Amino acid sequence: MIAYNFHAASNGARGEAKGGRWELALPASGQTPALTSVRLQDPALSAEQETIRRLQGAADPTEARLLTAMYVSLKTYPCVVLNGRAGAGKAALVQHLVAALVGDAPGQFVRIGSAQWTAQSGQRDYYRDLHTRFGDSQLSEVLSEAQAPQGAGKLYVVLFDGLAPDELFHYLHERLHLLPVDARPVVALPNVLFVATFHQPNQLSVRDAQLLAHAHQVNVTAYRWQPPQLPPPPVGLQRAMIRDAVRDVVVARDRLRMIFGGTQLPHLSPSSHIAGFLRWYGLSPDTTLDSDMWLFLANSFDRYGNGLFMPDSVRNLQVAYDIRMVQRVMAQLDPANAALRPELARVVGC
Numbered sequence: 001m002i003a004y005n006f007h008a009a010s011n012g013a014r015g016e017a018k019g020g021r022w023e024l025a026l027p028a029s030g031q032t033p034a035l036t037s038v039r040l041q042d043p044a045l046s047a048e049q050e051t052i053r054r055l056q057g058a059a060d061p062t063e064a065r066l067l068t069a070m071y072v073s074l075k076t077y078p079c080v081v082l083n084g085r086a087g088a089g090k091a092a093l094v095q096h097l098v099a100a101l102v103g104d105a106p107g108q109f110v111r112i113g114s115a116q117w118t119a120q121s122g123q124r125d126y127y128r129d130l131h132t133r134f135g136d137s138q139l140s141e142v143l144s145e146a147q148a149p150q151g152a153g154k155l156y157v158v159l160f161d162g163l164a165p166d167e168l169f170h171y172l173h174e175r176l177h178l179l180p181v182d183a184r185p186v187v188a189l190p191n192v193l194f195v196a197t198f199h200q201p202n203q204l205s206v207r208d209a210q211l212l213a214h215a216h217q218v219n220v221t222a223y224r225w226q227p228p229q230l231p232p233p234p235v236g237l238q239r240a241m242i243r244d245a246v247r248d249v250v251v252a253r254d255r256l257r258m259i260f261g262g263t264q265l266p267h268l269s270p271s272s273h274i275a276g277f278l279r280w281y282g283l284s285p286d287t288t289l290d291s292d293m294w295l296f297l298a299n300s301f302d303r304y305g306n307g308l309f310m311p312d313s314v315r316n317l318q319v320a321y322d323i324r325m326v327q328r329v330m331a332q333l334d335p336a337n338a339a340l341r342p343e344l345a346r347v348v349g350c
Contacts, residue, residue, distance in 0.1 A: 047240035048302040051233075054100040058228035066350035068309055069323050070097055070218055074195070075245040075299040077216040078188035079178040081168075082197045083330070084341070089223030090197040094159050096227035097195075101241065102155050103232040110142045112171070114162045132170065139175060146192045153191070155238040160196040165208040168196060172211070179214045191242050217331045221342040244303045249291040252298035259305040259313055266314050268321050277347045278329065281340060286328045296324040322348055 055071060056064040070093065073080045082090040102108045115131040118124045139158065146156045160171055172179045178188060204212070246252045256265060270278065270285055278285055300308050300320035307316025309323075326348040330341055 046302045046304055046306055047237055048244060048308065049306060051100060051237050051241065052308050054230055054233065054237075055097065057230075059096075062350055063223060065309065065319075065323075066093070066218075066220070066223070067096060067100075069327075069350055072296065072299050072308060072320065073216055073218055073327075074193045075241065076247065076295045078190075078192065078247075079172060079176070079194040079196070079216065081212065081215040081217045082195060082220050083217050084197075084220040086162075088220045090220045091159065091161055092227050093220055093223045094157070094195050094197070096223075098157050099227055099230045101233060102157065102238060103230070105154070107142070107145060107156075108154060109157050109159070110138055111159045111161055112138055114164060114167055116162070116164055132167075135171070136175065139171070143189065143192065146189050151191065153239040153242065155241060156192045158192065158194050160194070162197055165198075165204060165211075168198060169208065169211055172196060172215075179211050190245065191238075212331070215331070217327060219327070219330045219341045219345050221345045246295060246298045249294050252291075252294040255298045255301065255303070255305075256294075259301055260317075266317060268317070270325055271318065271322050274322055274326065274347055277343070283329055283340075285325050286332075287325060293321070293324055296320060319349075323350065 051071065052068060055067040059067055070080065074097075082093065084090055098109045112135040113131075115128045115135075118127040118131060121127050142156050142158055145151050146154070160167070163171070168179075172194070176188075176194065178194060246255060257263075260266065268287075268289065269275070270287065275285075297317060297320050300316055301313070302308065305313065307313055309319040310316040326344050330344055333340060
């Protein structure tokens with residue numbers, strides 16, 4: 001068993017279905033919301049479970065797990081880097097997530113593309129600078145809107161689409177400080193989600209390798225070309241994700257204490273089929289139960305203790321642990337071993 005100390009903490013907002021709307025009981029100004037100790041008996045009343053149903057409704061089992069992993073990753077970190085070959089469907093995956101969370105609400109989904117097209121121009125530097133300034137302007141506009149009073153309770157999704165390593169460095173490090181190569185603290189707006197799609201080259205510079213080492217990477221091997229058509233999301237789903245995302249390890253431990261009780265989690269180690277695969281290829285997984293893992297595990301449950309991957313709490317915990325552990329392995333793979341990424345994705349089910 002894995003023992004740990006829990007601390008009293010709070011995080012949450014109550015989501016209930018009333019006439020197709022998800023209503024949230026928000027605390028009074030200056031009051032800390034109490035984390036309920038009562039498990040919701042009917043997951044149908046959980047706003048996050050409604051989001052998962054929207055994500056998984058038209059997906060096959062592999063896509064459903066990948067979409068859920070993406071959602072849990074964005075609850076855990078403000079920025080996720082989607083890695084994979086060109087044409088794997090990374091942008092379509094993001095569009096599926098956006099359709100489920102924000103629908104076609106104007107201004108809440110912003111795509112900032114790569115300037116690699118400028119390489120074909122005779123005035124490459126001029127057009128590249130122009131493109132980057134336009135991207136910076138788009139970014140500043142969405143950040144300003146998200147911070148404004150009318151942006152409260154709304155989710156904004158920024159997609160950096162098909163970035164080269166130097167563009168990844170510019171936006172995520174220089175502009176947003178989301179992936180610090182040094183140890184500067186991360187400051188992020190809770191209602192802005194950043195997703196970058198990245199085509200990893202055969203060789204990375206030391207700087208770019210350091211940058212990606214800090215990134216929360218999700219590997220995408222194959223996703224449908226067209227995301228499904230979904231009805232507009234019910235009111236309140238966006239606010240529920242903002243309120244229920246856990247990004248503090250003390251709160252994460254408290255949520256898991258609420259779910260499993262006592263001071264111990266069920267025994268956690270890689271599932272046997274995953275452990276066998278890793279041994280076969282000589283890969284050493286990072287199984288440390290550190291802050292990163294605490295946060296991912298806690299975010300794999302809604303605030304009432306219902307699993308987002310699986311209904312059973314223990315099985316949900318194991319699936320979340322396996323997925324995050326395999327994500328870590330893939331993030332550390334040498335580019336020369338990139339062919340193992342699809343195999344690792346298959347072995348973990350997404």
